[in-house]
Amino acid sequence: MTGLSCGLRLAEAGIKATIFDKGRSIGGRMATRVSPEGFEFDHGAQYFKAKDDDFQRVVEEVRCADAVSNWGDGSGDQHLVGTPRMNSFPAKLGEGLSVRQGINITQIYRDEDSWSVHTDDDVFDAENVVITIPAPQIPALIGMGHPLSERLSAVKMTPCITLMAAFSGGQSADRRDIGLSDEDLVWIANNSSKPGRTASDCWVAQASPLWSEARIDLPVKETGKEMLSMLCSKIGFDPLDVKYVEVHRWKYANVSEPLGEPLLKDLTNSLFLGGDWCLAPRVEAAWLSGRAIALAIINKGCPEV
Ligand SMILES: Cc1cc2nc3c(=O)[nH]c(=O)nc-3n(C[C@H](O)[C@H](O)[C@H](O)COP(=O)(O)OP(=O)(O)OC[C@H]3O[C@@H](n4cnc5c(N)ncnc54)[C@H](O)[C@@H]3O)c2cc1C
Structure with a gap:
């Protein structure tokens, strides 16, 4: 930008x-x-x-x-x-x-x-x-x-590990949780509830700077599993309903x-x-x-x- x-x-x-x-x-x-x-x-x-x-x-x-x-x-x-x-x-x-x-x-x-x-x-x-x-x-x-x-x-810039997960089951709620500041996940959103999106049930979760910092060099498979479990318990989904999972590690996500x-x-x-x-x-x-x-x-x- x-x-x-x-x-x-x-x-x-x-x-x-x-x-x-x-x-x-x-x-x-x-x-x-x-x-x-x-x-x-x-x-x-x-x-x-x-x-x-x-x-x-x-x-x-x-x-x-x-x-x-x-x-x-x-x-x-x-x-x-x-x-x-x-x-x-x-x-x-x-x-x-x-x-x-x-x-x-x-x-x-x-x-x-x-x-x-x-x-x-x-x-x-x-x-x-x-x-x-x-x-x-x-x-x-x-x-x-x-x-x-x-x-x-x-x-100083902080990292952010981001989880992308798609689920089956028609969960198309407009959900975004802002300011989960005391938690390991600081943001959760149903990407599919944004205007103009065609794919359904695509969720994004972002981990806190502290959580991300501690795991930025770990294999993404490990962090992905942990984040999926945190996301599912927040939004009440079953991790077994996940159709697609991916993790992105932003090393320099936000300036602190x-x-x-x-x-x-x-x-x-x-x-x-x-x-x-x-x-x-x-x-x-x-x-x-x-x-x-x-x-x-x-x-x-x-x-x-
Ligand atoms: C997970 C996350 C969530 C965020 N949430 C929000 C939000 O909700 N609201 C908000 O306003 N902002 C948010 N931000 C911040 C926002 O994305 C940034 O402030 C903004 O996009 C920064 O733009 P930029 O052009 O300064 O940097 P960047 O977007 O980082 O652009 C830098 C560009 O340089 C390129 N580049 C890097 N190294 C090289 C190289 N060696 N050679 C050639 N090209 C190179 C990269 O490919 C990139 O395209 C978020 C950021 C992250 C990561």
């Missing part, structure tokens, strides 16, 4: 940018997993809010194209979700931008007057570079000794200690770092960081990113 926000604002100003993403599909942590059997799970961000005027405007445009809807819970609160999948929202935003999926960036360094961006197979030159990956992963790209790496060390400013930039004013980790563990924070970086680039009047 940070990269897309930045790319879109730059495009509005007529500045061309190429976005490289190692993921197979667009969206980063606004992710949807589709099983071979057709079960679907939003296994990253569950819903998002748009309070900022500019973000609201963009969301409204995407809503008109049916790629965002409100997952209303009767309270009148905003619970926006991509439709028919969470990653439909970033996919819509990425239309018209130059986004290259499946490209893993391995190293970025300053080479005289430009930047060398190394991927697994290639090297690209750039006048300006924007990095929007989770903060703890950035020093590996720019070097542990880079002055910005020290600033990044103040940012953000930077407190929307971006970082280096002394050459041509390397910019951003992400949700700058401000808050939310989609909108990612959007705001990306826009702030774009404005910093636009304001220096550069021709190409």
